[in-house]
Amino acid sequence: MAGVDNILDYSQDMVLLYVEDNEDAREMTTLIFEEFFKNIIVAVDGEDGYQKFLENDVDLIISDISMPNLNGIEMGELIRAKDKQIPIIFLTAHNDEAYFLSSIKVGISGFLIKPVDIGELVSLIERVSQKFVYEREAKEKQNLLEVYQKATNQSSIVSKTDTKGYITYVNDIFCELSGYSREELIGKNHNIIRHHDNPKSIFEDMWHTIRDKKEIWKGIVRNKTKDGKSYYADSIVMPILDLDGNIVEYISLRNDVTDIMNPTKQLSEAVKNTKNSYLIYIKLDKFEMVEDFYDNETINRLESTVALYLHVQFSKFYKFDKVYELGNGEYALIVEKSKFMDDIESFIKELKELQAEIKEDVIDLDNIEYDVSLLISFVYSGEKVLESAKLGIKKLLQTKHSFMVTNNLAILEQEKAKENMKVVSMIKTAIMHSKIVSYFQPIIDNQTQETVKYESLVRLIDENDNVLAPYFFLETSKKSNYYSQITSIVLEHSFAILRNCEVDISINLSAIDIEQKTTRETIVRHLEENREDAHRVVFELLEDEGIKDFQVVKDFITFVKGYGVKIAIDDFGAGYSNYERLLDYQPDILKIDGCLIRDIETSSYSLSAVKSIVTFAKEQNMQTIAEFIENESIFKIVKELGVDFSQGYHFGKPEPLKKS
Secondary structure, eight states, rough: OHHHHHHHHHHTEEEEEEEEOHHHHHHHHHHTTTTTEEEEEESSSHHHHHHHHSSOSEEEEESSOOOOOSSSHHHHHHHHOOSSSSEEEEESSSSOOOHHHHHHHOOOOOOEEEEEEEEHHHHHHHHHHHHHHHHHHHHHHHHHHHHHHHHHTTTEEEEEOOOTTBEEOOOHHHHHHOOOHHHHHHSSSSSBBBBTOOOHHHHHHIIIIIIIIIOOOEEEEEOOOOTSSSEEEEEEEEEEOOSSSSSEEEEEEEETTTOOOHHHHHHHHHHHOOSSSSEEEETTTTHHHHHHSSSSHHHHHHHHHHHHHHHHHHTTTOOOOOOOOEEETTEEEEEEEEGTTHHHHHHHHHHHHHHHHHOOOOEEEEEEEEOOOOOEEEESSSSSSHHHHHHHHHHHHTTTTTTEOOOTHHHHHHHHHHHHHHHHHHHHHHHHHHHHEEEEEEEEEETTOOOEEEEEEEEEOOOTTTOOOOOTHHHHHHHHTTTTHHHHHHHHHHHHTTTSSEEEEEEEEHHHHHOOHHHHHHHHHHHHHGGGGGGGGEEEEEOOOTTTTTHHHHHHHHHHHTTTTTEEEETTTTTTTHHHHHHOOOOOOEEEEEHHTTTTTTOOOHHHHHHHHHHHHTTTTTTEEOOOOSHHHHHHHHHHHTEEOOTTTTTTBBBBBOOO
């Protein structure tokens, strides 16, 4: 049985018509089908199924047999009268020979007994979907062949060869571009026009595709004219088959893309077609400042001047064809490996030294003096070379470093993306099955040591009943469409507990939450429904440097305070927190960051920082909460410092709270 991923490649583009009269069975089985099909049309009985078949372009039908009005067999007979080919799979709880015989007469593609065996379902989907794909590809290839035949006399560059690769036909434009006469080309191999820089792998792949696989090959090939000049041809090569599927000749359609091929495309093709070389990808440091100060004409001239400068500087040490000027202050060089085949460390050392020397230079452009400083992403091996180099530049901009070896970085990022997709799938499943839950951790009054608040903390219960903290899923959810759903669930849980307890409930909100209009509306609805208890709500603001609109956040704070809601700043003393932000937020509570509390027994810095925060808070009439209280010793210290409340495992870990 093929892997599920391969089956998904086939099934995702298919339209499924699913017919089932039992509502519970319909809902459960639809969830299974959603893993395989993007487009599912659901019908509630045979009559509904037949009508929806007539109204929609359907690729596959999966139907129950025993249904009111029109059973599956009867529906299948009607459908077969309209379409002899569409695959039909019957899904039934019955084990009756009569059903099997009737199904065979209808001409079904498969038969499944309820409850559905996933393995059998996958096998059926695989067989049916592959047939669907093969039929579609056959139609497309036939259509393409007809299009190519019509385009032959209109295409800019056309040639045909026999089965051995010898040229049998060229059009006039082929001769004009190559510089060869028709007589010089007929009977020759295409090697007569191919540039020696093309690696053999290109043509090995081409012949494997068109001769062995009998498929269309596409690619950009570097050619040369009779007088030795280079040009790039965007090529399509395809076999022409007889009725028995035998190749009778090959036709090639080309377009000269030398002038229109942008530098990025040229670089991509050069990286793909060049062996035994290193890629040096460069970006001018702080180029965005140049864009802020100068007009486009000046920027273009500066970039061209820098390209010439880089060519001069790098050609002193390395052999390369050109500096690719890519725009946005980015450049690339493909350097031959030969000099450093066995000593990559020496190459890197020399490259860094050159980078340092260049940093001392200044380029004069009219009245502009530009200090040259380079970010370098260097790739000397691995796959996805160009993608890795570009990602390296992004990493350098994020980390503020200037040099990075980025072999296989794109592969690593791809693996991270796959892991993120697994987490997204886990989140989706958890939401679907009500496995996003809220745990509540007590916050105690330092004087009475009684619980006066609970902080609402989100948890996810996975398919193995493991309880996962936000660390394992919350950041990933922010990159998907599920973060706002999680927030909505947490709000629902938190206000439900608020109505069933007498202490405050503290709820975490990020800038993303507040900036989301639907989330703000959800919060307002809960506050309206719980006006009498709203004064016991505390919103803990999780600061985020990605805040897009401070005014929205400030307006939100002002609005919810009108309900008596209190505002706390979470993790104060670390991260993005600062005293200036307090002027904007006007909080009621400061939650002192756990990293300061954790080390307060041994770190004089932490002790001083906490003292400073407490003193400031008291002067501003704000309360303080110390997080991460893990033992009695830490508790005594924060109590002596005048912290108002404490939270941590010493007093209680996060746990579910039952609604009374």
